[in-house]
Amino acid sequence: METLLSSLRITVATMVICVGGYTGVVWAIGQAAAPDLADGSLITAPDGTIIGSRQVAQAFTRPQYFWPRPSAVSYNAAGAGGSNKSPTSTDLTDRAAETVAVYGATPENPLPADLAAASGAGLDPHITERAALYQAERIARARNVPIDRVNQLIGHSAFSPGGVLTPDRLVNVLEMNLALDKDAAP
Amino acid sequence: MIQAILFVIMIIGGTALLSWPLGRYMNWAMDPGAGQGTPSGFTSAFQAIGGPATGQAQDWKRYVFSLLGFNVVMFVACFALLALQQYLPLNPDGKGALEGTLIFNTTSSFVANTNLQHYSGEVAMSYLSQLAALMWLQFVSTAVGLAALAALARGLAGRKLGNFFLDVQRATFLVLLPLALIVAILLLFTGVPMTFQGSAVATTLEGVQQTIARGPVAAFVAIKQLGTNGGGFFGPNSTHPLENPTFWSNVLQTISIIIIPMGCVWMFGRIIGRMKHAAVLFTVMLVLMGARITGAIGFETEPTHAFASLPITQDVGNLEGKELRFGAAAGPVWAVVTTSTSNGSVNAMHDSLNPLTGLMPMIGMWLNEDFGGVGVGMINMFLYIVVAVFIAGMMIGRTPEFLGWRIEAKEVKFAMMGLLSHGFFILVGTAIFAVTPWGAATLNNIGPHGFSEILYEFSSAAANNGSGFEGLGDNTAAWNIATGTVMLLARFIPIILPLAIVGSLATKRRATESSGTLSVENGTFAGMLTVTVVIVGALTFFPAATLGPIAEHVMFMK
Numbered sequence: 001m002e003t004l005l006s007s008l009r010i011t012v013a014t015m016v017i018c019v020g021g022y023t024g025v026v027w028a029i030g031q032a033a034a035p036d037l038a039d040g041s042l043i044t045a046p047d048g049t050i051i052g053s054r055q056v057a058q059a060f061t062r063p064q065y066f067w068p069r070p071s072a073v074s075y076n077a078a079g080a081g082g083s084n085k086s087p088t089s090t091d092l093t094d095r096a097a098e099t100v101a102v103y104g105a106t107p108e109n110p111l112p113a114d115l116a117a118a119s120g121a122g123l124d125p126h127i128t129e130r131a132a133l134y135q136a137e138r139i140a141r142a143r144n145v146p147i148d149r150v151n152q153l154i155g156h157s158a159f160s161p162g163g164v165l166t167p168d169r170l171v172n173v174l175e176m177n178l179a180l181d182k183d184a185a186p
Numbered sequence: 187m188i189q190a191i192l193f194v195i196m197i198i199g200g201t202a203l204l205s206w207p208l209g210r211y212m213n214w215a216m217d218p219g220a221g222q223g224t225p226s227g228f229t230s231a232f233q234a235i236g237g238p239a240t241g242q243a244q245d246w247k248r249y250v251f252s253l254l255g256f257n258v259v260m261f262v263a264c265f266a267l268l269a270l271q272q273y274l275p276l277n278p279d280g281k282g283a284l285e286g287t288l289i290f291n292t293t294s295s296f297v298a299n300t301n302l303q304h305y306s307g308e309v310a311m312s313y314l315s316q317l318a319a320l321m322w323l324q325f326v327s328t329a330v331g332l333a334a335l336a337a338l339a340r341g342l343a344g345r346k347l348g349n350f351f352l353d354v355q356r357a358t359f360l361v362l363l364p365l366a367l368i369v370a371i372l373l374l375f376t377g378v379p380m381t382f383q384g385s386a387v388a389t390t391l392e393g394v395q396q397t398i399a400r401g402p403v404a405a406f407v408a409i410k411q412l413g414t415n416g417g418g419f420f421g422p423n424s425t426h427p428l429e430n431p432t433f434w435s436n437v438l439q440t441i442s443i444i445i446i447p448m449g450c451v452w453m454f455g456r457i458i459g460r461m462k463h464a465a466v467l468f469t470v471m472l473v474l475m476g477a478r479i480t481g482a483i484g485f486e487t488e489p490t491h492a493f494a495s496l497p498i499t500q501d502v503g504n505l506e507g508k509e510l511r512f513g514a515a516a517g518p519v520w521a522v523v524t525t526s527t528s529n530g531s532v533n534a535m536h537d538s539l540n541p542l543t544g545l546m547p548m549i550g551m552w553l554n555e556d557f558g559g560v561g562v563g564m565i566n567m568f569l570y571i572v573v574a575v576f577i578a579g580m581m582i583g584r585t586p587e588f589l590g591w592r593i594e595a596k597e598v599k600f601a602m603m604g605l606l607s608h609g610f611f612i613l614v615g616t617a618i619f620a621v622t623p624w625g626a627a628t629l630n631n632i633g634p635h636g637f638s639e640i641l642y643e644f645s646s647a648a649a650n651n652g653s654g655f656e657g658l659g660d661n662t663a664a665w666n667i668a669t670g671t672v673m674l675l676a677r678f679i680p681i682i683l684p685l686a687i688v689g690s691l692a693t694k695r696r697a698t699e700s701s702g703t704l705s706v707e708n709g710t711f712a713g714m715l716t717v718t719v720v721i722v723g724a725l726t727f728f729p730a731a732t733l734g735p736i737a738e739h740v741m742f743m744k
Contacts, residue, residue, distance in 0.1 A: 002237075002238045002239040003239055003251065003252050003255035003256075004255060004259070005237055005238065005239065006236045006237045006238065006239035006240060006252075006256075006351045007252075007255050007256040007258075007259040007351075008259060009235060009236055009237045010235065010236055010256065010326075010351060010354065010355060011259055011260070011263055011326075013235045013355075014322065014325060014326050014355075014358055015318060015322055017359065017363070018321075018322060018325045018326075018358065018362075018363060019317050019318050019321065019322050022363060022366065022367060022370075022405060023317055023321075023402055023405045025367065026367070026370045026371065026374065026380055026402075026404055026405040026408075027380050027381075027382070027402060027405070029371055029374060030374045030379075030380035030381075030404060031380070031381070033374070033375075034374055034375055037374060037375070037377045037378075037379070038374060038379055038380045038381055038404075039379060039381050039383065039386075039400070040379045040381065040386055040398060040400040040428060041377055041379075041428075041431075042386055042388070042398075049388075049389055050386055050387065050388040050389065051388055051389065051390065051391060052388045052390055052391075052396060052398070053386070053388070053398050053428070055377060055427040055428055055431050056396075056398055056427055056428065057427075058388070058390040058391070058392075058394075058396050059390065059392065059394060059396075060391070060392060061392065062392060065391065065392070069510075075396065076396075076397075077396055077397060077398040077399060078308055078309070078385055078397040078398070078399045079306060079308065079309050079399075079421065080306075080308070080399075080420055080421055080422045080426055081306070081421055081422050081656070082422060082425065082506075082507045082535040082537075082538065082656070083506065083507065083535075083538065083657075084507070084535055084537035084538060084630050084631075084655065084656050084657030085492070085506065085537070085538055085630070085631065085657065086537060086538060086541070086631045086635040086638075086657075086738070087490040087491040087492050087504065087506075087538070087540055087541065087742075088491060088492070088541070088631070088633065088634075088635055088738055088741060088742060089492055089631055089635070090492075092490070092492035092493075092506065092538075093492045093493070093495065093496070096492060096493050096496055096498065097496055100496050100497055100498065105497045105498070106497055107497045109497075110497040110498055110499050111496075111497060111498045111499065112498075112499050113489065113493065113498050113499045113500070113501075113502050113505050114502075114505050114510055116493060116496070116498045116505075117490070117493075117504075117505035117506040117507075117508070118506060118507070119425065119507070119508065119509050119510070120422050120425025120426075120507045120508060120509055120532070120533070120534050120535045121420070121422040121425045121426040121427065121509070122422075123426065123427050124427065124509050124510060124511075125427055126509075126510045126511055127510070128510060161432060161433035161510075161511045161512075161513065162433035162434070162437075162512075162513050164189070164192075165189050165192060165193055165196075165433070165513055166189065166433060166513035166514075167189060168502075168510070168513075168514075170510055170511065174391070177391055178391070181391070
């Protein structure tokens with residue numbers, strides 16, 4: 001009986017302090033110091049509609065845009081997930097073969113691996129700089145702009161996420177596409 | 187490769203250094219009895235909160251009884267909150283009712299500090315369920331493990347075990363809460379959301395609607411990592427860009443996974459008053475974990491075999507199921523660290539790891555002691571110590587002793603029961619599910635990898651880990667009931683048996699150590715302990731490994 005009573009009292013105390021107090025403090029700090037990040041890093045259009053989140057990939061299929069990595073959940077940001085296919089899976093080979101066909105990759109001009117591999121959550125907002133350059137020609141043609149302009153944009157936007165610890169530079173697909181619409185309107 | 191080495195040194199080396207002052211602090215917080223601990227003000231506050239049962243020092247039976255009683259209350263509270271979530275507030279996206287066996291599985295999972303998830307957070311759970319049921323258990327279930335370790339260490343030091351209700355509050359309020367607050371605030375600034383608004387609905391540049399789930403994520407993720415819980419706010423856990431947005435959030439989370447388990451070893455050393463012994467244990471654990479990290483990074487630099495025949499660049503490692511922003515070494519390092527510690531969060535999909543890389547996390551869960559879950563990892567190591575001391579004693583023909591306590595048949599029996607129950611749950615469970623539709627009908631991959639999915643799931647449940655080869659369609663009544671039961675048994679058997687051993691030791695006279703006593707503070711003992719862990723693990727699990735990951739590797743060997 002004493003055990004039950006003490007357990008209940010500690011349950012109430014930990015609920016109040018760890019669920020109510022702790023969550024409240026973290027929430028208040030987030031909303032006060034970094035409200036943009038705390039609300040999900042949303043990007044809004046001038047008219048106030050939400051375009052997406054900087055941190056979350058969205059689908060791109062039109063030729064004038066950079067395309068993100070494949071997504072096992074079709075970029076569903078309300079039900080994310082990976083393919084969970086093993087390296088011995090023929091399903092994975094078939095899926096990658098389709099991607100290869102979409103990009104028209106050849107043994108002479110192979111597809112950068114990140115464009116063939118789905119990410120863990122299917123929402124990876126980045127592609128490698130190499131994967132962006134791989135798409136530059138298609139984008140330049142679709143937008144009828146010189147390829148140098150697209151390449152320049154890639155060079156400007158590419159960053160190393162972990163400094164010297166990550167030699168492969170990345171670009172954010174959604175931010176690049178917004179920049180394309182702004183600077184290289186078709 | 188040089189970046190990978192630097193990354194490992196930064197994470198593992200840095201955390202090992204930080205664990206030293208943390209161990210000191212944890213000793214201060216958890217063990218006021220020795221004179222230099224927390225001021226009595228805290229103790230009286232915790233007595234005021236906890237009420238009558240906090241008054242007396244407990245023997246092992248009383249301590250275990252209190253521990254189990256508290257866990258029953260934890261179970262009932264969580265079960266009720268989950269079962270009623272559709273009627274309760276803080277549910278802006280209108281999440282509906284959960285199925286019965288899923289509620290049982292989820293409750294068992296979070297009570298047992300496992301966080302195996304047969305649901306997907308952003309699909310199934312209301313914010314109230316996430317915070318008041320699941321995150322609450324992430325605090326208190328971790329505290330239960332830490333309390334049990336403190337009690338074990340006090341017993342080995344020849345003292346009374348202490349009082350469970352005081353220990354669980356010390357662990358919650360003095361150890362976990364301040365650390366979680368620091369980590370949560372740091373996570374906020376890397377871009378982890380913290381909002382009570384429902385999902386955002388976006389209209390993408392190509393004019394399609396995209397619903398973006400969010401929520402009070404930062405608070406949840408901090409304790410998920412620190413408490414070796416591992417249950418993600420979102421389904422794909424820390425691969426999700428809103429749960430783990432940047433390279434640096436990933437570094438912070440990897441450190442958070444392992445820092446308290448490392449600190450536990452030093453706390454144990456301080457309470458038993460044998461820091462040299464703790465240093466030996468720490469080294470053994472570091473070596474066992476380091477070996478798996480090396481293996482995982484090496485195996486994962488191979489590109490996925492699925493792309494071998496296609497015109498795809500083959501000069502980067504296996505990227506399927508991985509995020510680019512964390513860098514190449516982050517996936518395999520995390521995969522090992524999260525299974526070394528019974529955390530079970532993931533930053534890459536383990537199902538898509540190369541076969542031998544996928545074996546490394548499984549080995550971590552099979553051994554389950556380097557560094558293990560908060561509190562319970564060190565307790566598991568104690569079981570191996572008892573066996574190692576016993577074997578060493580037999581080899582040199584002396585009565586086995588540990589810290590002056592005579593280890594006799596009863597203690598060794600309890601230790602072996604603890605260690606063998608682990609293999610029993612994993613192997614028997616896997617065998618049953620491999621030959622029945624319960625398992626076979628739920629696979630996402632065929633052949634040896636399908637077997638690996640079943641093996642991994644039972645390993646994860648029995649190790650109270652919580653990660654998975656997530657392709658497995660595990661939200662079925664059979665999986666929910668089987669793993670839910672295994673998680674509870676595998677949680678409490680290895681807590682009760684070691685405390686029973688200490689209870690048995692307490693009835694004996696403690697011998698003074700002489701020059702003839704086998705030292706537990708030197709390299710010989712470190713070697714003996716390592717060999718014991720490896721041999722017990724290999725004898726139990728090697729046959730199963732050959733049927734799963736090893737067979738899969740051999741299948742496409744050139």
